[in-house]
Amino acid sequence: MTDMSQDYNFAYLDEQTKRMIRRALLKAVAIPGYQVPFASREMPMPYGWGTGGVQVTAACLTPEDRLKVIDQGADDTTNAVSIRKFFERTADVAVTEATSEASIIQTRHRIPEQALSEEQILVYQVPIPEPLRFLEPRESETRKMHALEEYGLMHVKLYEDIAKNGHIATAFAYPVKVEGRYVMDPSPIPKFDNPKMDDCPALQLFGAGREQRIYAVPPFTKVVSLDFEDHPFEAGRAAHDCALCGAGDSYLDEVIIDDEGGRMFVCSDTDHCRTRREAGHTGALGVPEAFA
Amino acid sequence: MYVAVKGGERAIENAHAWLAEERRGDTSVPELSVAQIREQMGLAVARVMAEGSLYDPDLAALAIKQARGDLIEAVFLIRAYRTTLPRFGASRPIETADMACKRRVSATFKDAPGGQVLGPTFDYTHRLLDFALAAEGEVPPAPQAEPAEGPVPHITGFLNREGLIQQERPSEETPPDLTRQPLETPADRSLRLQALARGDEGFILGLGYSTQRGYAKNHAFVGELRIGDVEVEFDIPELGFAVTIAEIEVTECETVNQFKGSKLEPPQFTRGYGLTFGMAERKAISMALVDRAMRWRELGEDYVGAPAQDEEFVLYHCDSIQATGFVEHIKLPHYVDFQAELELVRRMRREAAEAQAAAGAAAMKEAAE
Numbered sequence: 001m002t003d004m005s006q007d008y009n010f011a012y013l014d015e016q017t018k019r020m021i022r023r024a025l026l027k028a029v030a031i032p033g034y035q036v037p038f039a040s041r042e043m044p045m046p047y048g049w050g051t052g053g054v055q056v057t058a059a060c061l062t063p064e065d066r067l068k069v070i071d072q073g074a075d076d077t078t079n080a081v082s083i084r085k086f087f088e089r090t091a092d093v094a095v096t097e098a099t100s101e102a103s104i105i106q107t108r109h110r111i112p113e114q115a116l117s118e119e120q121i122l123v124y125q126v127p128i129p130e131p132l133r134f135l136e137p138r139e140s141e142t143r144k145m146h147a148l149e150e151y152g153l154m155h156v157k158l159y160e161d162i163a164k165n166g167h168i169a170t171a172f173a174y175p176v177k178v179e180g181r182y183v184m185d186p187s188p189i190p191k192f193d194n195p196k197m198d199d200c201p202a203l204q205l206f207g208a209g210r211e212q213r214i215y216a217v218p219p220f221t222k223v224v225s226l227d228f229e230d231h232p233f234e235a236g237r238a239a240h241d242c243a244l245c246g247a248g249d250s251y252l253d254e255v256i257i258d259d260e261g262g263r264m265f266v267c268s269d270t271d272h273c274r275t276r277r278e279a280g281h282t283g284a285l286g287v288p289e290a291f292a
Numbered sequence: 293m294y295v296a297v298k299g300g301e302r303a304i305e306n307a308h309a310w311l312a313e314e315r316r317g318d319t320s321v322p323e324l325s326v327a328q329i330r331e332q333m334g335l336a337v338a339r340v341m342a343e344g345s346l347y348d349p350d351l352a353a354l355a356i357k358q359a360r361g362d363l364i365e366a367v368f369l370i371r372a373y374r375t376t377l378p379r380f381g382a383s384r385p386i387e388t389a390d391m392a393c394k395r396r397v398s399a400t401f402k403d404a405p406g407g408q409v410l411g412p413t414f415d416y417t418h419r420l421l422d423f424a425l426a427a428e429g430e431v432p433p434a435p436q437a438e439p440a441e442g443p444v445p446h447i448t449g450f451l452n453r454e455g456l457i458q459q460e461r462p463s464e465e466t467p468p469d470l471t472r473q474p475l476e477t478p479a480d481r482s483l484r485l486q487a488l489a490r491g492d493e494g495f496i497l498g499l500g501y502s503t504q505r506g507y508a509k510n511h512a513f514v515g516e517l518r519i520g521d522v523e524v525e526f527d528i529p530e531l532g533f534a535v536t537i538a539e540i541e542v543t544e545c546e547t548v549n550q551f552k553g554s555k556l557e558p559p560q561f562t563r564g565y566g567l568t569f570g571m572a573e574r575k576a577i578s579m580a581l582v583d584r585a586m587r588w589r590e591l592g593e594d595y596v597g598a599p600a601q602d603e604e605f606v607l608y609h610c611d612s613i614q615a616t617g618f619v620e621h622i623k624l625p626h627y628v629d630f631q632a633e634l635e636l637v638r639r640m641r642r643e644a645a646e647a648q649a650a651a652g653a654a655a656m657k658e659a660a661e
Contacts, residue, residue: 081300
């Protein structure tokens with residue numbers, strides 16, 4: 001019978017695999033926005049749960065790192081908890097919920113509200129890395145389109161949105177152009193977060209496990225959301241203040257609070273909200289942190 | 293106070309504890325042992341080994357137990373475990389011609405050297421529930437015979453001798469490894485076969501079936517289906533020769549398919565190939581059908597747009613672990629994205645309502661004038 005030992009290498013992946021991923025990362029950094037194929041491994045969590053991000057994080061982690069994991073902006077959503085525990089168990093790294101204290105932040109669907117620094121790496125979990133996928137299902141075709149910089153189809157789609165709805169009907173995973181060359185899927189972050197990617201001091205890495213792709217936006221890279229002169233990109237958020245901390249400029253979650261249509265709006269970034277409350281900011285339904 | 297999303301950590305721990313309890317079921321019923329699953333759920337074990345790409349009946353049985361009998365979940369456990377294993381090298385190709393067959397049937401010849409061996413098959417059982425099994429009685433031993441002497445050559449070999457079937461060209465090239473390189477198309481046949489071998493049985497079955505019903509129709513005979521043990525040999529560099537490191541059970545299916553011939557080649561039969569770990573003949577036959585359908589290019593056939601012909605479609609969607617992960621992930625939180633859409637839809641509805649109201653007011657005004 002096979003030895004059922006519980007011992008795994010630091011951050012789960014063996015060193016050969018990490019080296020393979022780091023090579024892909026280096027290539028990705030060298031060609032901003034280009035999707036680098038990599039031999040994604042089967043991880044102990046399902047595809048769709050962040051296996052790409054987990055592999056990228058595993059390849060970047062050192063024992064000195066301090067890791068933050070968020071899902072939907074929150075540190076305590078179930079999948080964020082699960083991934084954080086995974087790295088606590090397999091890499092024994094320090095973890096934090098404070099954006100400013102983290103050296104690596106793995107995220108699903110959000111960019112933290114607080115500006116990131118040069119000392120930080122932001123790792124995105126990506127479900128479908130191909131921004132052209134919904135226009136052309138074949139990988140063999142979309143790779144050609146990228147190679148030839150043939151992005152007309154994307155502009156036609158955005159134009160048709162405007163013609164039909166008066167707006168570009170994409171509210172998340174809003175396509176961007178990186179350093180004037182590759183059109184890139186920013187992962188399903190709300191378009192509210194898109195401007196944060198531009199000229200960001202932190203290194204931004206993207207991992208798509210099931211689709212076997214890694215891509216990157218190096219620090220201080222130009223990231224432009226696609227738009228038209230007469231229909232400029234708009235970030236967009238709910239027109240409310242956070243009910244807990246009163247923030248009027250953060251991205252909000254809508255929470256249904258009764259069965260009569262009552263709603264409250266609260267910061268999706270839980271660390272941002274808590275930090276503000278600790279600093280004495282209070283929203284309409286909030287109580288100061290000291291009493292919470 | 294708003295506390296809804298707090299407590300994720302404790303919720304997870306409690307969910308796991310409940311899951312463990314559910315897995316065990318009624319504790320007044322004796323617990324299944326891994327050995328019981330390995331011995332009595334052999335076909336489930338085979339499927340988990342095949343789709344998990346790891347030949348280890350004990351681990352597969354453990355995975356089935358842990359997964360509460362959900363075979364895709366068990367395959368997933370095996371795949372994740374497989375990731376952590378060091379790789380020492382590659383074995384020599386197995387010789388299925390040297391197989392110790394427990395089953396060997398051909399649909400194309402009534403008899404052939406090596407004979408037809410039904411083996412332990414469901415084929416001619418009448419599917420009547422056997423209530424005697426509910427009583428947990430012992431099974432009387434099956435009659436025994438001496439194994440047939442001599443080799444059991446492949447049926448297609450006989451056709452090959454007459455040039456009646458398209459020849460497979462041997463190659464010394466190291467085949468690509470689906471588990472170590474990212475999948476890129478066009479994929480060569482060895483890569484396609486790897487993907488099919490670990491692909492979901494249900495998906496491959498459905499695709500194979502579709503070829504029979506006319507989506508890339510190419511009538512197939514099962515030239516041969518054989519199940520049995522083969523030796524796995526491994527070259528030991530320090531020794532300078534190969535040693536047998538294991539004996540594994542595999543199922544192999546070769547189909548004999550039609551081919552019209554071309555200007556360069558006279559009419560001859562063509563082949564489809566299926567090979568899986570363990571006893572899995574449904575999978576092996578389906579795999580051979582799909583393999584054959586995907587060979588349209590090399591055999592100079594028309595691409596008729598059938599799903600089974602479409603290599604990119606098949607290879608990117610046949611893996612049960614990839615498929616189940618992505619399909620099921622939509623139950624994870626998506627509030628941020630949904631909120632973004634909510635805002636957009638509200639805004640568009642508001643604008644539409646305003647436009648309608650404005651148009652209505654204009655019409656009223658016109659009517660009044």
